[in-house]
Amino acid sequence: MKSHKVTMLGTGLIGLFYTLTLHGQRNRDRVEVIYSRTQERADKFAQDLGVPHAVTDMKAAIEHPDTDTVVIGLPNHLHEEAVKLAAEAGKAVLLTKPLARNAEEAWRILQTVEKAGVFAGYLEDLVYTPKAIKAIKAVQSGQIGTPTWARSRETHPGPHSAWFWDANQAGGGAIIDLGCHCIEIMRCYMGKDNRPVEVMCWKDTLVHPIEAEDNAIALIKFESGAIGQFEVSWTFRGGMDLRDEVAGTEGTIWLNHFLRTGFEVFTTGAGSEYVAEKAETNAGWLFPVGDELSELGYVDMFTDMFNAMDEGREPHETFYDGYVVNAVMDACYRSAASKQWAPVELKEWRGKGVPRIQREEELYEGKVIIKQEKMPDGRLKMILKDKQTGDFSDVVVDG
Numbered sequence: 001m002k003s004h005k006v007t008m009l010g011t012g013l014i015g016l017f018y019t020l021t022l023h024g025q026r027n028r029d030r031v032e033v034i035y036s037r038t039q040e041r042a043d044k045f046a047q048d049l050g051v052p053h054a055v056t057d058m059k060a061a062i063e064h065p066d067t068d069t070v071v072i073g074l075p076n077h078l079h080e081e082a083v084k085l086a087a088e089a090g091k092a093v094l095l096t097k098p099l100a101r102n103a104e105e106a107w108r109i110l111q112t113v114e115k116a117g118v119f120a121g122y123l124e125d126l127v128y129t130p131k132a133i134k135a136i137k138a139v140q141s142g143q144i145g146t147p148t149w150a151r152s153r154e155t156h157p158g159p160h161s162a163w164f165w166d167a168n169q170a171g172g173g174a175i176i177d178l179g180c181h182c183i184e185i186m187r188c189y190m191g192k193d194n195r196p197v198e199v200m201c202w203k204d205t206l207v208h209p210i211e212a213e214d215n216a217i218a219l220i221k222f223e224s225g226a227i228g229q230f231e232v233s234w235t236f237r238g239g240m241d242l243r244d245e246v247a248g249t250e251g252t253i254w255l256n257h258f259l260r261t262g263f264e265v266f267t268t269g270a271g272s273e274y275v276a277e278k279a280e281t282n283a284g285w286l287f288p289v290g291d292e293l294s295e296l297g298y299v300d301m302f303t304d305m306f307n308a309m310d311e312g313r314e315p316h317e318t319f320y321d322g323y324v325v326n327a328v329m330d331a332c333y334r335s336a337a338s339k340q341w342a343p344v345e346l347k348e349w350r351g352k353g354v355p356r357i358q359r360e361e362e363l364y365e366g367k368v369i370i371k372q373e374k375m376p377d378g379r380l381k382m383i384l385k386d387k388q389t390g391d392f393s394d395v396v397v398d399g
């Protein structure tokens with residue numbers, strides 16, 4: 001069994017989550033080198049998490065001879081530089097979301113790894129939560145028929161570090177930070193061969209004194225005719241709300257990942273403990289998460305990434321996926337500015353394409369069945385359409 005040795009770039013929230021995941025349980029993949037700007041932070045992280053080397057020079061961290069994989073958990077404006085250095089070092093590179101601040105930068109990042117021929121994985125954890133994996137499989141196996149609509153919502157009271165709030169460093173506000181998750185979640189339900197075609201988006205800065213948006217809603221039209229809908233906010237109070245819904249011609253799936261998972265605790269605040277990411281309080285009714293690393297998808301995500309590396313295949317989430325997500329977000333910003341539908345502009349579409357959603361017509365006595373419903377008395381009511389005359393009628397038959 002192979003194991004991997006990792007250079008981790010960043011000692012912030014995601015560097016911590018990623019390292020805890022890699023070192024979790026009896027995992028064989030280890031962080032060997034940690035990079036931070038200050039020696040003090042690097043040393044503290046190394047000591048707390050059992051990392052042998054603590055380094056303050058990013059290039060040296062990436063080129064460290066003891067590692068084969070670079071995991072990037074740095075602010076968005078540093079992604080391109082870090083990917084370039086990792087590709088030059090010929091190492092596998094795993095990059096957190098969003099791939100970049102915009103599609104232009106994302107395209108350059110994609111080109112860099114493809115030209116270098118190094119393994120590259122896009123660390124979009126929320127499509128790897130145990131619930132998401134099961135729900136995506138259910139959709140792929142046809143359990144809900146053809147998807148017609150998907151909704152993904154991520155809202156919380158706002159990010160935990162200064163750089164997120166500066167649109168120059170982050171690339172935008174809540175759309176870039178949270179919308180990227182929602183878009184990829186919807187793409188997984190719609191099928192990645194289903195091209196996102198155009199976008200209608202509203203965004204505004206309602207509460208925080210910043211230039212970037214702190215709230216946004218978007219509709220994304222897919223090639224099949226299906227619609228995606230995301231809602232993101234940096235002003236939602238009460239913790240982190242992560243919910244997805246997908247509807248199809250044969251079924252519906254609702255998922256609640258964080259605030260209502262069936263685990264509810266009341267405390268006066270005695271013995272105050274960490275509750276969950278973005279929890280606003282540790283007193284009163286609380287909604288903790290059982291195994292946060294797993295329930296946020298980090299465990300299955302790294303398993304897929306390292307398995308893909310060992311098996312010589314692409315991971316389920318690639319840099320191309322990250323590029324498509326950035327292109328959709330660019331269209332969101334263009335639509336919000338113009339108040340019109342904006343096309344999703346892709347330099348290259350790698351999907352196979354999908355047909356328009358349609359179902360075979362079912363007939364009853366020569367008329368098209370629009371809908372059937374069991375009545376309280378057990379009989380079956382049908383709504384029919386006469387194709388010749390265009391008339392609609394009700395017919396009730398014994399069920």
Ligand SMILES: NC(=O)c1ccc[n+]([C@@H]2O[C@H](COP(=O)([O-])OP(=O)(O)OC[C@H]3O[C@@H](n4cnc5c(N)ncnc54)[C@H](O)[C@@H]3O)[C@@H](O)[C@H]2O)c1
Pocket residue numbers: 010011012013014015036037073074075076078096097098123124125160161162163177
């Ligand atoms: N669910 C997720 O996948 C998820 C969650 C959180 C963050 N992220 C992503 O991870 C990345 C980092 O976010 P975070 O929450 O860990 O941020 P953070 O602020 O908690 O940590 C950022 C790290 O980068 C370092 N850093 C900041 N500016 C730097 C600079 N100019 N040069 C070198 N190092 C610098 C900080 O010291 C810190 O170690 C972002 O791209 C973010 O979008 C992903």
